[in-house]
Amino acid sequence: MSWTAAILTLFPEMFPGPLGQSLAGRALDADLWRCETHDLRSFGLGRHKTVDDTPCGGGAGMVMRPDVVDAALASVSRNDGASCVYLTPRGRPLTQADIRRYTAGSGVTLLCGRYEGVDERVLEARSVEQVSIGDYVLSGGETAALVLLDACVRLLPGVMGSAESGVEESFSDGLLEYPHYTRPAEWNGRAVPDVLLSGNHAAIARWRREQSERVTRERRPDLWAAHLSNTTHSSVQEG
Numbered sequence: 097m098s099w100t101a102a103i104l105t106l107f108p109e110m111f112p113g114p115l116g117q118s119l120a121g122r123a124l125d126a127d128l129w130r131c132e133t134h135d136l137r138s139f140g141l142g143r144h145k146t147v148d149d150t151p152c153g154g155g156a157g158m159v160m161r162p163d164v165v166d167a168a169l170a171s172v173s174r175n176d177g178a179s180c181v182y183l184t185p186r187g188r189p190l191t192q193a194d195i196r197r198y199t200a201g202s203g204v205t206l207l208c209g210r211y212e213g214v215d216e217r218v219l220e221a222r223s224v225e226q227v228s229i230g231d232y233v234l235s236g237g238e239t240a241a242l243v244l245l246d247a248c249v250r251l252l253p254g255v256m257g258s259a260e261s262g263v264e265e266s267f268s269d270g271l272l273e274y275p276h277y278t279r280p281a282e283w284n285g286r287a288v289p290d291v292l293l294s295g296n297h298a299a300i301a302r303w304r305r306e307q308s309e310r311v312t313r314e315r316r317p318d319l320w321a322a323h324l325s326n327t328t329h330s331s332v333q334e335g
């Protein structure tokens with residue numbers, strides 16, 4: 097059975113969207129992964145298939161009802177240990193380690209919310225993982241789900257050929273990737289760093305590592321601190 101993304105959404109037509117193109121699209125066509133959408137509206141209540149209601153305690157907007165979301169989750173409940181993930185700005189940051197965990201299994205169930213979000217009770221009742229793709233506010237969970245799926249699909253066996261960019265060059269060792277260059281050797285008065293044209297592979301590898309460390313230190317002090325902690329930890333462990 098191919099790695100399967102079960103997506104619960106009010107907008108099934110948004111999937112596979114951009115993931116139907118390029119490498120992910122070819123992988124979809126080759127059944128290397130599957131994209132199953134489940135329309136939350138079909139689990140709505142009454143003649144109008146209502147999925148939301150006003151927030152308890154007052155406030156703006158609407159909240160997605162727990163009974164509706166629970167029925168939808170029950171309809172896709174999987175016994176394959178697949179993670180069930182709710183994309184939300186209130187979630188913990190999504191990491192490459194999460195992506196590796198999701199792709200190690202048989203698939204993932206993604207709950208895409210709208211309005212002000214989903215009633216907390218169904219998320220608790222079903223131990224749904226709550227993750228965020230970043231500290232900014234989107235209109236709903238669907239675009240976040242597409243981001244998560246893109247990160248997953250590229251790691252699946254057979255999707256990224258050996259000729260493609262490194263499957264996990266960024267973040268694989270907790271550092272940001274080094275800067276990239278290509279032809280022409282000089283452009284707009286700017287030259288490619290000499291070391292990259294030297295043919296000295298050891299020097300190139302050293303330069304790239306130094307650049308990764310510099311970029312991480314400058315742009316992501318959080319990742320840099322974690323990297324230092326991990327490298328210090330492992331060196332102590334090695335004795």
Ligand SMILES: CN1CCCC[C@@H]1Cn1ccc2ccc(-c3n[nH]c(N)c3C#N)cc21
Pocket residue numbers: 183184185208209210211212213227228229230231232233234235236237238240
């Ligand atoms: C705007 N509107 C009122 C304020 C709260 C959010 C809401 C919209 N909205 C509804 C469901 C839903 C799910 C994910 C996200 C989301 N935003 N930013 C992220 N990193 C996200 C993730 N992952 C936004 C969502």
